[in-house]
Amino acid sequence: xxxxxxxxxxxxxxxxxxxxxxxxxxxxxxxxxxxxxxxxxxxxxxxxxxxxxxxxxxxxxxxxxxxxxxxxxxxxxxxxxxxxxxxxxxxxxxxxxxxxxxxxxxxxxxxxxxxxxxxxxxxxxxxxxxxxxxxxxxxxxxxxxxxxxxxxxxxxxxxxxxxxxxxxxxxxxxxxxxxxxxxxxxxxxxxxxxxxxxxxxxxxxxxxxxxxxxxxxxxxxxxxxxxxxxxxxxxxxxxxxxxxxxxxxxxxxxxxxxxxxxxxxxxxxxxxxxxxxxxxxxxxxxxxxxxxxxxxxxxxxxxxxxxxxxxxxxxxxxxxxxxxxxxxxxxxxxxxxxxxxxxxxxxxxxxxxxxxxxxxxxxxxxxxxxxxxxxxxxxxxxxxxxxxxxxxxxxxxxxxxxxxxxxxxxxxxxxxxxxxxxxxxxxxxxxxxxxxxxxxxxxxxxxxxxxxxxxxxxxxxxxxxxxxxxxxxxxxxxxxxxx
Amino acid sequence: xxxxxxxxxxxxxxxxxxxxxxxxxxxxxxxxxxxxxxxxxxxxxxxxxxxxxxxxxxxxxxxxxxxxxxxxxxxxxxxxxxxxxxxxxxxxxxxxxxxxxxxxxxxxxxxxxxxxxxxxxxxxxxxxxxxxxxxxxxxxxxxxxxxxxxxxxxxxxxxxxxxxxxxxxxxxxxxxxxxxxxxxxxxxxxxxxxxxxxxxxxxxxxxxxxxxxxxxxxxxxxxxxxxxxxxxxxxxxxxxxxxxxxxxxxxxxxxxxxxxxxxxxxxxxxxxxxxxxxxxxxxxxxxxxxxxxxxxxxxxxxxxxxxxxxxxxxxxxxxxxxxxx
Numbered sequence: 001x002x003x004x005x006x007x008x009x010x011x012x013x014x015x016x017x018x019x020x021x022x023x024x025x026x027x028x029x030x031x032x033x034x035x036x037x038x039x040x041x042x043x044x045x046x047x048x049x050x051x052x053x054x055x056x057x058x059x060x061x062x063x064x065x066x067x068x069x070x071x072x073x074x075x076x077x078x079x080x081x082x083x084x085x086x087x088x089x090x091x092x093x094x095x096x097x098x099x100x101x102x103x104x105x106x107x108x109x110x111x112x113x114x115x116x117x118x119x120x121x122x123x124x125x126x127x128x129x130x131x132x133x134x135x136x137x138x139x140x141x142x143x144x145x146x147x148x149x150x151x152x153x154x155x156x157x158x159x160x161x162x163x164x165x166x167x168x169x170x171x172x173x174x175x176x177x178x179x180x181x182x183x184x185x186x187x188x189x190x191x192x193x194x195x196x197x198x199x200x201x202x203x204x205x206x207x208x209x210x211x212x213x214x215x216x217x218x219x220x221x222x223x224x225x226x227x228x229x230x231x232x233x234x235x236x237x238x239x240x241x242x243x244x245x246x247x248x249x250x251x252x253x254x255x256x257x258x259x260x261x262x263x264x265x266x267x268x269x270x271x272x273x274x275x276x277x278x279x280x281x282x283x284x285x286x287x288x289x290x291x292x293x294x295x296x297x298x299x300x301x302x303x304x305x306x307x308x309x310x311x312x313x314x315x316x317x318x319x320x321x322x323x324x325x326x327x328x329x330x331x332x333x334x335x336x337x338x339x340x341x342x343x344x345x346x347x348x349x350x351x352x353x354x355x356x357x358x359x360x361x362x363x364x365x366x367x368x369x370x371x372x373x374x375x376x377x378x379x380x381x382x383x384x385x386x387x388x389x390x391x392x393x394x395x396x397x398x399x400x401x402x403x404x405x406x407x408x409x410x411x412x413x414x415x416x417x418x419x420x421x422x423x424x425x426x427x428x429x430x431x432x433x434x435x436x437x438x439x440x441x442x443x444x445x446x447x448x449x450x451x452x453x454x455x456x457x458x459x460x461x462x463x464x465x466x467x468x469x470x471x472x473x474x475x476x477x478x479x480x481x482x483x
Numbered sequence: 484x485x486x487x488x489x490x491x492x493x494x495x496x497x498x499x500x501x502x503x504x505x506x507x508x509x510x511x512x513x514x515x516x517x518x519x520x521x522x523x524x525x526x527x528x529x530x531x532x533x534x535x536x537x538x539x540x541x542x543x544x545x546x547x548x549x550x551x552x553x554x555x556x557x558x559x560x561x562x563x564x565x566x567x568x569x570x571x572x573x574x575x576x577x578x579x580x581x582x583x584x585x586x587x588x589x590x591x592x593x594x595x596x597x598x599x600x601x602x603x604x605x606x607x608x609x610x611x612x613x614x615x616x617x618x619x620x621x622x623x624x625x626x627x628x629x630x631x632x633x634x635x636x637x638x639x640x641x642x643x644x645x646x647x648x649x650x651x652x653x654x655x656x657x658x659x660x661x662x663x664x665x666x667x668x669x670x671x672x673x674x675x676x677x678x679x680x681x682x683x684x685x686x687x688x689x690x691x692x693x694x695x696x697x698x699x700x701x702x703x704x705x706x707x708x709x710x711x712x713x714x715x716x717x718x719x720x721x722x723x724x725x726x727x728x729x730x731x732x733x734x735x736x737x738x739x740x741x742x743x744x745x746x747x748x749x750x751x752x753x754x755x756x757x758x759x760x761x762x763x764x765x766x767x768x769x770x771x772x773x774x775x776x777x778x779x780x781x782x783x784x785x786x787x788x789x790x791x792x793x794x795x796x797x798x799x800x801x802x803x804x805x806x807x808x
Binding site: 015210213372373375419 | 512513516517610612613622623722723767769771773
């Protein structure tokens with residue numbers, strides 16, 4: 001390394017502490033509202049009830065892993081219908097494309113749990129330690145009783161929030177009131193306590209200490225979202241053509257140099273309110289989660305110095321170029337409605353409509369048959385050929401049902417479940433318990449004469465008033481030649 | 484050689500490599516990342532001390548926690564045996580002819596038998612119990628020694644043609660041809676007759692001669708109509724199921740040299756519970772027969788259990804005795 005001496009090797013970098021300053025404004029209020037809604041959804045949802053009758057749980061949203069059922073209000077998903085969940089994930093992906101191409105990293109700035117909980121933690125921090133400057137001083141101050149008391153209070157509240165967060169998570173996987181009772185009685189499953197502990201730890205550490213480090217170093221979304229932005233996507237833009245060159249303080253701008261300086265007075269309010277500690281005036285960057293708090297801060301300053309708002313504002317890269325060239329600003333709606341976003345919206349609604357249609361028309365009664373492969377057929381003493389099947393009848397209704405299993409095709413065949421072979425029975429009645437699959441081993445007997453592989457179908461018919469039918473294809477196998 | 488420099492736009496050092504004008508910035512990693520690296524080293528050292536890790540000449544270091552996968556396995560097996568204990572006790576206490584009365588216990592027996600079958604029986608009878616030449620298919624309804632669950636238990640327990648065992652299933656067909664009882668031409672006539680009664684050939688002169696020979700030599704065991712006699716394990720010769728083949732050549736070969744299929748007696752090796760489970764499994768394959776009326780049962784050495792005891796639900800009973808211990 002010939003020129004190593006003039007390069008300072010710094011492989012690892014200490015985290016630069018961020019003390020974001022409190023700010024008020026339109027976007028701050030929007031963030032409060034979104035935080036209230038998202039946190040309310042998260043904490044309240046497991047406690048909503050939904051009556052499904054005596055055979056199913058009454059929790060509105062429940063992921064019942066033990067019984068392999070997923071309940072969401074009127075919808076119940078079985079494991080074989082997992083494609084609905086896959087469809088929801090595809091919709092979430094395309095929804096992210098849509099939002100990102102239209103309004104940039106809005107997910108990061110407003111709705112991401114990391115953002116929401118960090119915001120909440122920072123609010124607690126300001127409540128205990130004071131605003132930016134007080135926090136800064138406290139951090140530098142030597143450890144004393146006051147600092148210890150403040151730190152313990154802050155960490156204690158953080159921990160309470162973290163426990164509530166981890167605690168709410170497990171309620172999605174079991175009956176919430178019962179589980180809460182069990183948890184408090186130290187009687188719940190170890191996995192419940194384990195999940196709470198892990199989520200408490202991640203909430204406490206990620207929300208309290210890692211914060212913007214998660215966004216910058218750990219999270220893949222910033223990279224992916226950056227790739228999905230285009231020149232028409234809204235990003236938080238410092239309008240350098242209006243702000244530069246920066247003036248240094250109000251007095252200077254009032255002097256003769258007014259004509260030479262831009263609107264930016266270099267007050268650094270945009271930097272001090274930034275939760276990731278960046279300077280937006282350096283242009284778009286990975287650290288910007290587009291939370292728009294710098295817009296609020298700058299607007300306030302602009303109002304104070306009597307300049308129009310929006311020195312820092314949501315704008316697309318294309319509009320930035322146009323405005324830099326002197327064109328007037330365009331309405332935002334033009335950016336939101338363009339072929340790319342409309343295409344995403346159509347795909348998104350198309351998948352949603354298809355899933356709703358599939359959900360509305362899915363069968364609630366189903367039959368499938370698995371043939372014994374070893375041996376495929378058995379020759380009985382009177383020459384009859386017997387095949388054995390494991391027939392499964394799926395009853396997706398939340399009540400027990402009596403059904404009749406029959407055969408379609410295979411003329412002259414008989415069906416029985418064990419014991420002596422009947423002379424001419426082709427149907428079988430069974431009770432299928434509520435919301436479950438009944439498994440029944442059946443024997444099918446037919447004459448030796450016929451195709452080596454004869455297709456037929458098992459049928460199922462509900463015997464109650466509501467009715468309903470299903471069929472499952474099967475094959476009857478015979479030996480290739482009689483000895 | 485890599486040429487490192489400071490990138491002007493960002494003030495960050497480059498990695499020193501260039502690909503078609505594209506350079507990579509050497510952005511420093513966050514310090515906490517370094518800490519997780521150190522922490523993983525500490526963890527790795529601790530892990531190698533606590534768990535088996537370092538290879539030695541003939542084994543590896545044991546680790547201070549004494550953990551081993553074999554130990555885990557033994558723990559799991561012990562736990563499994565404990566959960567199974569009440570079922571095993573109930574099976575031991577239930578006479579085999581009462582097993583079908585208790586569907587839950589019967590189901591447990593069938594599943595246990597399925598597992599035991601895979602270990603002890605598939606070598607001859609095949610994994611699907613379909614048998615092969617010389618080894619009976621256990622799925623069909625044609626039984627040499629009886630297909631009710633009690634007869635199956637007896638057969639499995641005592642085996643077939645076991646030497647030095649009084650209670651084994653035993654019969655010996657004479658080797659009519661080899662021992663000179665019948666001449667080769669007579670053997671062929673007899674084979675023709677067997678082909679006729681099994682519906683594979685039309686009656687002819689040879690078959691008529693064979694019918695007379697059959698009545699004289701074979702009917703005592705196979706019955707005058709050739710439908711067999713389970714007392715001697717003599718097969719039904721009129722059905723389409725052939726253990727050693729139903730062609731003229733196969734039948735003639737069987738008459739000439741006779742067949743002596745053998746099966747080990749499993750009672751001593753596997754114990755009564757496993758034998759019961761195997762009997763239940765074989766009975767469940769589709770060819771199982773109902774028990775004959777009382778009094779007609781063959782002699783068996785099934786443990787004599789008082790009727791009052793057996794009438795109790797065995798599972799609950801066993802669970803209670805398990806809890807008391």
